[in-house]
Amino acid sequence: MIPLAVTMTEVKYVAAVYLVVFLFVLAYLLIHVTKLQRLEREVAALAELVRGRRAEAEPEPEAVQAPGRVSVG
Amino acid sequence: MTLSFCDHGAVRTLRENRLAALAALTFALMGAGIALVFFYVPNDADQGFSQRIFYFHVPIAFTAYVCFAWGAWKALVHLWKRPAGADLESYVAIHQGLVFGCLVLLTGSIWARISWGIWWTWSSDQLVLFLILFLFYSAYFMLRYSLPPGPGRANMSAVYALFGVALIPVSFLAIRLAKDFIHPVVFNRDGPQMAGSMFLTFCVCLAAMLSLFATLYHAELAGKRLDARLRELKEALA
Numbered sequence: 178m179i180p181l182a183v184t185m186t187e188v189k190y191v192a193a194v195y196l197v198v199f200l201f202v203l204a205y206l207l208i209h210v211t212k213l214q215r216l217e218r219e220v221a222a223l224a225e226l227v228r229g230r231r232a233e234a235e236p237e238p239e240a241v242q243a244p245g246r247v248s249v250g
Numbered sequence: 251m252t253l254s255f256c257d258h259g260a261v262r263t264l265r266e267n268r269l270a271a272l273a274a275l276t277f278a279l280m281g282a283g284i285a286l287v288f289f290y291v292p293n294d295a296d297q298g299f300s301q302r303i304f305y306f307h308v309p310i311a312f313t314a315y316v317c318f319a320w321g322a323w324k325a326l327v328h329l330w331k332r333p334a335g336a337d338l339e340s341y342v343a344i345h346q347g348l349v350f351g352c353l354v355l356l357t358g359s360i361w362a363r364i365s366w367g368i369w370w371t372w373s374s375d376q377l378v379l380f381l382i383l384f385l386f387y388s389a390y391f392m393l394r395y396s397l398p399p400g401p402g403r404a405n406m407s408a409v410y411a412l413f414g415v416a417l418i419p420v421s422f423l424a425i426r427l428a429k430d431f432i433h434p435v436v437f438n439r440d441g442p443q444m445a446g447s448m449f450l451t452f453c454v455c456l457a458a459m460l461s462l463f464a465t466l467y468h469a470e471l472a473g474k475r476l477d478a479r480l481r482e483l484k485e486a487l488a
Contacts, residue, residue: 187299190364194303194357195284198310201353205466212473219480226487 269472272465279458286451303361305451309459311354311380315418317347317463318387322415325408335475337404340411341394342470344387346463351384379421386414
């Protein structure tokens with residue numbers, strides 16, 4: 178039979194191995210989340226740029242009021 | 251109206267969300283593997299409870315070899331047929347190989363400490379050869395990022411990745427050629443030297459690690475492709 182002290186040491190080492198793997202995968206995912214956030218910001222900036230350019234290129238449409246309607250405010 | 255099997259909603263959803271399905275499979279396999287390791291397999295007669303490290307350490311090592319081999323295969327495809335994206339696929343596979351390789355060295359050191367009383371030994375050919383393989387592919391990144399992006403960099407990287415693949419069988423067979431007999435040999439010509447329950451657990455853990463590699467590989471590849479397309483778009487709009 179294995180003495181209790183040795184078993185506890187073994188449990189700690191086994192737990193350390195599984196924890197190391199878990200932390201590695203977690204760190205990897207965190208790096209990817211950071212990258213995704215950066216990509217999201219860049220896409221938003223590009224969308225804003227395209228919207229701005231489209232607004233510059235297109236002439237401002239004249240406001241047409243429907244007959245029989247009165248604008249309020 | 252009859253629907254073919256491929257047009258079935260669930261199958262179509264799975265095909266469209268391949269990465270999510272792969273991640274779910276990895277999660278299920280990993281959970282099953284950990285459950286088997288801690289609640290199913292008996293303690294090893296020789297190594298006791300600490301032998302449970304084997305179920306993660308060996309599949310991780312095997313997956314690292316698969317990553318490097320896949321990276322080398324993609325490098326060969328790049329040099330041979332020159333399809334778009336093969337260089338990036340080779341790079342991502344080697345990157346994954348380094349992640350798994352780092353885990354092999356860490357988990358192996360912890361196992362060595364509990365089994366042999368030391369963190370590392372230079373007398374074991376298996377350990378040293380795996381370290382050489384790991385350092386060789388670490389240098390891949392130094393080479394890749396020392397060159398300007400373009401076809402030249404892709405070709406140089408592919409040739410380097412192909413050279414490294416020769417180290418994989420050497421590292422794998424070193425354990426059988428070694429004379430020190432420190433590192434345990436579980437798989438020999440007579441098959442796996444372990445009980446059926448242990449082999450089943452090992453197979454589930456191996457499937458979990460390979461699935462983890464496939465998930466991380468596709469996730470990283472999708473991120474890199476998205477990054478490249480976004481850069482192209484930026485240049486077009488500039």
